[in-house]
Amino acid sequence: xxxxxxxxxxxxxxGVVQMVSTGDIEANLAQADTLLEEATAGGARIAVFxxxxxxxxxxxxxxxxxxxxxxxxxxxxxxSERARHHNLWIVGGSLPLxxxxxxxxxxxxxxxxxxxxxxxxxxxxxxxxxxxFDAQVDDAHGxxxxxxxxxxxxxxxxxxxxxxxxxxxxCYDLRFPELFRKLREQGAEWITLPSAFTYQTGEAHxxxxxxxxxxxxxxxxxxxxxxxxxxxxxxxxGHSMIxxxxxxxxxxxxxxxxxxFADLDRDKxxxxxxxxxxWGHRRL
Numbered sequence: 001x002x003x004x005x006x007x008x009x010x011x012x013x014x015g016v017v018q019m020v021s022t023g024d025i026e027a028n029l030a031q032a033d034t035l036l037e038e039a040t041a042g043g044a045r046i047a048v049f050x051x052x053x054x055x056x057x058x059x060x061x062x063x064x065x066x067x068x069x070x071x072x073x074x075x076x077x078x079x080s081e082r083a084r085h086h087n088l089w090i091v092g093g094s095l096p097l098x099x100x101x102x103x104x105x106x107x108x109x110x111x112x113x114x115x116x117x118x119x120x121x122x123x124x125x126x127x128x129x130x131x132x133f134d135a136q137v138d139d140a141h142g143x144x145x146x147x148x149x150x151x152x153x154x155x156x157x158x159x160x161x162x163x164x165x166x167x168x169x170x171c172y173d174l175r176f177p178e179l180f181r182k183l184r185e186q187g188a189e190w191i192t193l194p195s196a197f198t199y200q201t202g203e204a205h206x207x208x209x210x211x212x213x214x215x216x217x218x219x220x221x222x223x224x225x226x227x228x229x230x231x232x233x234x235x236x237x238g239h240s241m242i243x244x245x246x247x248x249x250x251x252x253x254x255x256x257x258x259x260x261f262a263d264l265d266r267d268k269x270x271x272x273x274x275x276x277x278x279w280g281h282r283r284l
Contacts, residue, residue: 011265012163014046015039018240018253018260020228021050023057025064029078031257038259040086045119045162047086047259049093050224050240051112051171051196054078061149065096065110076115076123084121089161091116093194093224094129094170101126101155109151114168114194116159127168128153131176137198139235144198146172156182163264164189167219171195174223175205180213184279190220190264197225202237207249215247218273220264227255245272 017035021028032053039047054075055064068076075095083090096110112129130153132146156179157168167183169191183191191213197206202225214221220242227238241252242262251260273279 011263011268012045012161013043013261013263014048014163014222014242015042015044016048016222016224016240016242016251016253016260016262017050017053018224018227018238018256018258019050019053020230020236020257021053021056021226022230023060025054025060025074028054028056029075033082035257035259036082036086036088036090040088042259042261044088044259044261046089046091048091048192048222048224049194050226051094051194052226053093053095053194055096056196056226056230058149061096061110062098062108065098065106068095068097069099069105079115079117080121080123083117083119087119089117089119091166091168091192091194096150097128100151101128106151109149111153112146112150112170113153114170114192116161116166116168125157125159125168127157127170128155129170129173130154130179131172133172135201137200139198139200156186158183158186158188163220164266164269167191169193171197174209174213177213177216180217180219184217184219188217188219189266189269190222191217193221193223195223195225197237199235199237202239206237206239207241210241211243211247211249214243214245216278218245218269218276218278220244220262220269222262224260227253227257245269
């Protein structure tokens with residue numbers, strides 16, 4: 001369902017895609033395709049997928065990461081084709097990739113990688129998740145140890161897009177404000193945060209952290225999430241949202257598949273930064 005709420009100001013429209021992915025990669029891609037149609041119909045020029053949008057099951061990560069690093073990558077090719085077909089930029093959530101940015105292979109683990117495609121289907125940026133979620137959560141899943149499956153990335157990544165300079169982050173990165181400071185230092189005007197927050201941690205911390213990162217860095221923040229029962233043991237929080245540089249939630253989805261929209265007004269961004277120039281007031 002396309003969210004009924006709309007931001008009416010001028011600017012580049014983005015669509016934040018919320019999904020309920022499962023262990024079936026082809027079904028996930030079919031769900032993603034339907035939601036891309038909704039994003040396009042809603043006027044988005046850029047669509048942002050959640051974390052693990054196509055591959056959710058931990059047991060699939062290694063094999064699919066090898067496939068994506070090979071000569072016939074299933075998900076990377078799909079993202080390229082869909083971007084070109086819809087004349088749409090796509091921030092590809094995250095997918096497993098068994099090579100590093102320098103092309104070297106990874107033994108026994110993969111990177112959690114966010115790839116960005118322009119509207120011609122070209123792969124124009126890559127960000128590897130820096131902070132890995134190793135935690136105990138009071139849910140049916142219990143223990144999460146991303147470091148058993150993933151190798152952390154090292155690089156801070158920004159790029160130019162039709163909506164302005166974009167900074168890339170993924171899920172657990174949200175709890176580390178120093179990354180967002182570095183993205184702002186590199187000129188980020190908006191930041192994407194593909195996520196799959198657990199229901200328990202999302203209920204407690206998701207909105208205050210997303211809004212805080214937007215407020216303290218004076219950026220638009222586009223935060224798509226997984227939102228529902230992904231399996232009998234895993235429920236994700238959802239509440240995908242777009243937050244403006246003042247910390248206002250412009251659009252939000254609660255649970256289930258859908259698309260949230262906002263027009264990223266760069267004049268509004270400039271006004272907020274000029275009227276409260278906190279960046280120039282830093283002392284530490």
